[in-house]
Amino acid sequence: MAPAIVAGKGEMPEFEGRTIYVAVICVIIAAFGGLMFGYDIGISDGVTVMDDFLKKFFPRPTVYERKQYGHENNYCKYDNQYLQLFTSSLYLAALVASFIASMVCSKTGRKPTMQIASLFFLLGVFLTAGGTNIEMVIIGRILHGCGVGFGNQAVPLFLSELAPTKIRGALNICFQLFITIGILIANLVNYWASNIHPNGWRFLWALQEFDSIVNACEMARQVKQPFKKLMEPASRPPLVIAIMLQVFQQFTGINAIMFYAPVLFQTVGFGSDAALLSAVITGAINVLSTFVSIYLVDKAGRKILLLQACVQMLLTQGIIGGILMKNLKTTDSYLSHGEVMFVVILVCLFVMGLAWSWGSLGWLIPSEIFPLETRTAGFAFAVSSNMLFTFIIAQAFLSMLCHMQAGIFFFFAAWIVVMGLFT
Numbered sequence: 073m074a075p076a077i078v079a080g081k082g083e084m085p086e087f088e089g090r091t092i093y094v095a096v097i098c099v100i101i102a103a104f105g106g107l108m109f110g111y112d113i114g115i116s117d118g119v120t121v122m123d124d125f126l127k128k129f130f131p132r133p134t135v136y137e138r139k140q141y142g143h144e145n146n147y148c149k150y151d152n153q154y155l156q157l158f159t160s161s162l163y164l165a166a167l168v169a170s171f172i173a174s175m176v177c178s179k180t181g182r183k184p185t186m187q188i189a190s191l192f193f194l195l196g197v198f199l200t201a202g203g204t205n206i207e208m209v210i211i212g213r214i215l216h217g218c219g220v221g222f223g224n225q226a227v228p229l230f231l232s233e234l235a236p237t238k239i240r241g242a243l244n245i246c247f248q249l250f251i252t253i254g255i256l257i258a259n260l261v262n263y264w265a266s267n268i269h270p271n272g273w274r275f276l277w278a279l280q281e282f283d284s285i286v287n288a289c290e291m292a293r294q295v296k297q298p299f300k301k302l303m304e305p306a307s308r309p310p311l312v313i314a315i316m317l318q319v320f321q322q323f324t325g326i327n328a329i330m331f332y333a334p335v336l337f338q339t340v341g342f343g344s345d346a347a348l349l350s351a352v353i354t355g356a357i358n359v360l361s362t363f364v365s366i367y368l369v370d371k372a373g374r375k376i377l378l379l380q381a382c383v384q385m386l387l388t389q390g391i392i393g394g395i396l397m398k399n400l401k402t403t404d405s406y407l408s409h410g411e412v413m414f415v416v417i418l419v420c421l422f423v424m425g426l427a428w429s430w431g432s433l434g435w436l437i438p439s440e441i442f443p444l445e446t447r448t449a450g451f452a453f454a455v456s457s458n459m460l461f462t463f464i465i466a467q468a469f470l471s472m473l474c475h476m477q478a479g480i481f482f483f484f485a486a487w488i489v490v491m492g493l494f495t
């Protein structure tokens with residue numbers, strides 16, 4: 073029987089069999105890059121509140137002691153530059169690596185770029201899981217960051233180039249879907265490992281070994297083009313859009329939640345386990361909401377998703393800020409149980425909005441707006457902007473929380489207004 077042919081108006085016909093084959097390849101590649109990146113994001117929030125980890129790596133005056141016995145403001149217990157550097161170092165490395173990766177990607181193609189990413193992840197796992205001092209752990213995080221820089225450069229481009237036009241959005245968003253799944257897996261492992269003493273935190277990194285080996289051999293194609301063309305005036309609009317999408321994505325405050333949700337939930341009154349469990353819940357909401365994006369993106373269009381989410385995120389950030397502000401006037405600044413639950417629901421609504429819009433479209437749109445000749449170079453700017461601003465949030469959030477307290481949520485809300493106008 074002849075294979076069915078699917079074709080839209082003015083498009084090349086696609087064979088159904090080939091479409092399925094391509095879709096499967098795309099999902100595997102998306103899983104490769106997304107899971108490793110997502111796991112890296114999710115893992116840092118758990119260890120940040122694990123007592124064994126804090127005692128071992130953050131010597132006097134320890135974050136642990138402040139957490140247990142400190143009489144200072146709740147909002148400042150985790151304000152420690154090294155603790156923030158532990159999270160943020162990965163993104164600084166990824167920022168630098170993404171530019172190198174874009175050259176490797178142009179010269180040798182997507183496949184070697186992805187293989188190099190795997191190698192970095194693998195080396196990083198050995199150092200972080202076996203770490204005996206904070207320097208080893210941070211070098212391990214830097215190697216993971218190089219893996220992220222290489223993987224994030226090659227994977228979304230590969231997906232958009234290979235996917236049939238009609239389902240390009242949906243297939244590309246599989247990358248973000250696997251990021252969210254990676255975060256959720258890390259949240260679950262965090263919750264489970266927090267009760268294994270004293271080395272539970274090592275499991276978190278050792279599990280990553282497995283993922284990188286499974287994904288170490290994948291395929292790709294190559295497009296060779298330099299940065300020079302990108303600097304021409306004609307390239308400016310897509311370049312600005314690609315960069316700003318990523319900058320705005322980070323200034324929604326999503327990674328304040330992804331990295332520090334357990335810290336945040338503890339700050340407002342949850343115990344350690346409840347805080348980790350709440351992070352699992354927000355992680356699950358993140359995954360499920362990304363499916364909404366996969367379903368809607370090629371039907372509703374990009375712009376409507378971006379705008380709708382701005383309204384949702386603005387309201388949730390504003391209300392969270394309002395609740396915390398009201399409570400700062402009380403003596404211990406802890407929220408009542410009901411209020412904490414309400415804050416968790418608002419955080420979930422916020423994550424939902426981000427997941428079906430700026431989260432997934434931040435990768436999709438930059439991978440489809442550049443012409444072939446400037447695509448790898450242009451995309452490198454998108455990846456590195458994401459990494460730069462992820463780094464800034466990771467490095468600054470705990471200090472900002474300490475100094476701005478509830479005001480931090482109004483800060484993010486103000487950025488959401490700017491994003492809406494930009495859209």
Ligand SMILES: OC[C@H]1O[C@](O)(CO)[C@@H](O)[C@@H]1O
Pocket residue numbers: 113248251252255321326327330358427431432434462
């Ligand atoms: O799902 C949330 C995650 O997705 C990203 O925005 C990447 O697109 C990360 O920075 C964030 O941690």
